Amino acid sequence: MCGIAGIVDRRRAPDIETIKRMTLTLEHRGPDAFGLHVAGPLALGHSRLSIIDLNTGDQPMADPSGRWWICYNGELFNYVELREELSARGHRFHTTSDTEVVLHQLAEHGPGGLAAMNGQWAIALWDAREESLLLARDRFGIRPLHYWRGDGVFVFASEVKALLAHPAVPREPDPEGLLQVFRYWAPLPGRTAFRDVREVKAGHWLHLDAAGLREERWWRMPFCAGSHAVRDAGEATELLRERLRVATRLRLRADVPVGAYVSGGIDSSLLASLIKDENPGMKTFSIRFTDRVFDESSYQELMVRHLGSEHHFVEVGGAEIAAAFPRLVRHAEKPVLRTAPTPLMLLAEKVRQVGLKVVLTGEGADEVLAGYDLFKDAKIRHWWARRPESRLRPLLLGRLYPTSPMLAKAGRSEVLRQYYGQWIADPGDRGFSHRPRWETTAGVLDRYLSPALRALLARVPEWDAGYLDALPADFDGWDPLDRAQLLEAETLLGGYLLSSQGDRPAMAHSVEGRFPYLDPDVVAASCAMDPRLRLPVLHEKAVLKSAARGVLPDAILDRPKQPYMAPDAPSFFGEGAPEWVGELLARDRVARYGLFDPDAVDALRRKMERRRRNLIGFRDNMLAVGILSCQLLLRDFVEGRPEPARAVAAFREALPLGSQPV
Amino acid sequence: MEAKIRQFIVDTFLAGKDDPDFGNDDSLLDTRILDSTGMVELVEFVEDEFGVTVDDSELTPENLDSVMRVAAFVGRKVNAG
Known part of the structure; x- marks a missing residue:
């Protein structure tokens, strides 16, 4: 995993010290090597965390002709297969890195090549002949990519702090971006907490040339209006099990050992179980809380015994959270409404202490396979909205929130009806679920x-x-659950869980998370399932649970769902x-x-x-x-x-492949 | 009693800022002054401040959804007690 930074300045040659300073602010993302390429209007900087092809995978990287230059943060998991395809089309490779495959894939196919790529990345590809830049982000926005556009100058980087190291970029908050956090939990896609600083949206690419800037979406969760292809529960279970097995195996590809987070819930437990046979001596990690209300350590211990893994944990209380919170915000670069990301930063620190760089995590299962109470809440309100005068229908809502004191107490009362009644008036509202x-x-x-x-x-x-x-033109014809899942994935998952609670706290300690539930084939399988299979009545993640039956201990499968929360x-x-x-x-x-x-x-x-x-x-x-x-x-x-942790470091000047001194 | 209840609501839910647009008759739920925990905070206040006990079955908008209703409800409880 890595940090990338770049400048395209058509007025004057980019300043070398500036690109170095920008890159050094990203050292936490990649402390293993720093690379640099400055030519014409372009400057590229790269801070590397070596995971695949430790010896020759340095960046920026260029093809032997020197036409294509790539600077990329992330992983392409199916690089072995794509490399074979590209080789068959006559491409020659000089390294065993996934970076070189991305370079050739995009040089060959343009942004159309993204659809075949299975992975998590932020990419910058420079075409020196056309003097054009392609920026692209993975499907769900697992890896960050920000940019700022001024008069004749364009600056981009993994994190905002690198942009702010460029003298032209204003250091001001964007009040609308900040306010949006209080509504959607993150600025809306594309927006940030800083004035004029934008992010490349998840599933989008940007193309910059002398004529201007073009943005296009290349992927969205493939829900559809009308009938779903998978309508049988047994078939759905088999399909998910198989896709998840492949997705998990693909994510073990690395030249370093891969660990796993084990929260004690179903999602992460299933992943760890799927890889334990291929990963003898596997290391697992979890968070314990001194406050029993949040702690899941009894389930974690049960899973660790089941896995036979080498287990590590951090124990966190309010004092640790308060002490680490300012550092978390510096990494998140946007406001958060909960402290829950902070323990994940402390856990990443533990992962690094133990010597690992890569972990599998269960994020995405709730969004892709319908795990959240929000989906049940919306389902009940839809059902209630068909008979708004019903006194019984709203009572179901009380069953969703056993931990909410008011709703538990008021479960049989009219308060519930009054409180939630404000959100049933318009079932056709595209934002109904949220x-x-x-x-x-x-x-x-x-x-x-x-x-x-x-x-x-x-x-x-x-x-x-x-x-x-x-939203898509046919969105209103989608099943309400599909609609809710799309909104959830595009707002809370992309803007908060994968960012403030995902990439940023992990990258604070150069730890790369990998997310099998966000594999495009797993997602496509779930989208193809009849929504009544994903969420029958009010049983969340039903297909996942049946796929995990027999693989996980029953005590894990049948435990009450506990949302991850911190003091x-x-x-x-x-x-x-x-x-x-x-x-x-x-x-x-x-x-x-x-x-x-x-x-x-x-x-x-x-x-x-x-x-x-x-x-x-x-x-x-x-x-x-x-x-x-x-x-x-x-x-x-x-x-x-x-400020970067250090002001100077040794930068390797990048050369086109094949021309390196041996 | 109305004034005390109003002051509690202003201090606890309105960031200490009284608002002439907020009437003693206005619904606390519809105006979103109360969220889900807010109702419990209000009940705790009523129990502590006026020495009454609120039964689960009394947790209704009729009893608790405006300053006036809370005052009337507490008044009935105190008189009955």
């Missing part, structure tokens, strides 16, 4: 905002429409609270940063400090963690400047 989440903070957020940000809330309908109107806002308040919390929430600081209302933030802080019986509402919790992370971003990226 309204309760999107509107969690809607009733109160305005009170916490500065006048400037409050005014921007008027744009909420535009944000919703901007995203929802651009949140309480970590930051009361006894032992870190000093920076008080500093960043102080009235003068809040006023100076200009995002929030100093009095309201102060009221929230006081409420948190006098919290009764550890009861902090979902919404207050989101507000507190979100506001704190915004303040940290302003402190470290706008008031301060993200």
